[in-house]
Amino acid sequence: DAGITQSPRHKVTETGTPVTLRCHQTENHRYMYWYRQDPGHGLRLIHYSYGVKDTDKGEVSDGYSVSRSKTEDFLLTLESATSSQTSVYFCAIGKDRTTYEQYFGPGTRLTVT
Amino acid sequence: AQKVTQAQTEISVVEKEDVTLDCVYETRDTTYYLFWYKQPPSGELVFLIRRNSFDEQNEISGRYSWNFQKSTSSFNFTITASQVVDSAVYFCALSETQGGSEKLVFGKGTKLTVNP
Numbered sequence: 001d002a003g004i005t006q007s008p009r010h011k012v013t014e015t016g017t018p019v020t021l022r023c024h025q026t027e028n029h030r031y032m033y034w035y036r037q038d039p040g041h042g043l044r045l046i047h048y049s050y051g052v053k054d055t056d057k058g059e060v061s062d063g064y065s066v067s068r069s070k071t072e073d074f075l076l077t078l079e080s081a082t083s084s085q086t087s088v089y090f091c092a093i094g095k096d097r098t099t100y101e102q103y104f105g106p107g108t109r110l111t112v113t
Numbered sequence: 114a115q116k117v118t119q120a121q122t123e124i125s126v127v128e129k130e131d132v133t134l135d136c137v138y139e140t141r142d143t144t145y146y147l148f149w150y151k152q153p154p155s156g157e158l159v160f161l162i163r164r165n166s167f168d169e170q171n172e173i174s175g176r177y178s179w180n181f182q183k184s185t186s187s188f189n190f191t192i193t194a195s196q197v198v199d200s201a202v203y204f205c206a207l208s209e210t211q212g213g214s215e216k217l218v219f220g221k222g223t224k225l226t227v228n229p
Contacts, residue, residue, distance in 0.1 A: 031215055042204060042221035043158075050215075058216070090158060100146045100208040100215050104158035 003027050004105035006091050012111045019078040021108050023091030025071075031094035032074040033058075033102065034066060036087040043090065049074055081112040115140050115209045119220035126195055127228050134190040134223045136205030142166075146208040147181065147188040148217065153201040161203075164188065195227045 003026030013019050023032060034046040035058075045058030047066040055066050063085060065077045078085055091105040116139040126132045138147065149161040162172065164181050172179045176193045192199050202224045206217040 033216075040221065043219040045216060048216060088156070092158075094215055097210075097215055099163060100217065101148070101160060101163055102217055103160060104150075107156055107158075 004091060004093055004103060006089075006105040006108050008108060009106065010109045012113060013081050014113055015082060016080050019081050019110065019112075021076045021089055021091075021110070023074045023076070023105055025074075025093045027093055027095070027103075028071060029093040029095045030071075031096075031102075032068065033092040033094070034064075034074065034076045035090045035092065036060065036085075037090060037107075038087050046076065046089075078110075081110075083112050086110060086112045115142075115145075115207050115218040117205050117207050117218055117220035119203075119205055119223050121223045122221075123224045123226070125226045125228065128197060129194050130227075131191060131193050132195050132225065132227075134192075134203050134205075134225065136188045136190065136220060138186050138188065138205070138207045140186075140207060140209075142208075142210065148206040148208075149179065149188075149190050150204045150206065150219075151201045152204065152222070153198075158204075161190075192225075195225075197227050197229055200225060200227045 005024045007022045033048040035043045037043050044060045046064050049055045049068040067075045089108045092102040094102045118137045145166045147164045151159045169181050178191045180189045202222045204222045205220045209216045209218050
């Protein structure tokens with residue numbers, strides 16, 4: 001199994017509070033991704049990173065920011081959580097541009113009340 | 114833009130039946146990759162297969178087989194003699210290259226329930 005961990009695994013927070021989710025990898029892969037999974041929508045890309053300090057927006061980036069100061073860590077921040085951000089968040093890593101394969105972390109279930 | 118359609122939202126079968134999960138894609142890329150992932154009830158996402166656009170050979174892995182047809186832009190997944198452990202949500206995905214960065218576009222998934 002790819003060495004990917006996410007923390008926390010579960011979180012309940014109140015509307016308007018900031019939340020940071022962490023993704024940590026031990027594979028030294030270049031690419032990292034944050035997705036959210038919602039019923040009826042499948043997996044949607046929030047942000048991704050193609051190297052340290054190199055990030056870009058995905059399909060549903062509004063309300064989210066990311067940072068990657070080290071190869072192994074990719075942080076997702078909800079500056080002011082809203083109920084619409086209640087979801088399951090998955091981090092994924094990708095090795096290179098030759099395969100496009102992505103391997104996923106265990107997910108974080110976030111509930112915004 | 115890339116698009117993946119999994120028209121079957123849910124499928125229910127009885128154990129030992131064969132089942133095919135459909136995946137239709139749209140892309141303007143001449144080179145691309147297609148994937149299937151499995152998400153069992155425990156929630157993790159498991160990589161099953163990657164197929165590149167130059168290789169249209171069907172692939173078989175045990176009870177799993179994949180049929181890639183560029184002419185119909187389809188990459189269908191068949192489970193032979195299904196088992197209860199095959200119950201999961203299955204996602205089809207397509208590669209997308211934008212600005213030199215790799216991304217995948219996912220379908221909305223097909224929930225397969227295999228009943229004993």
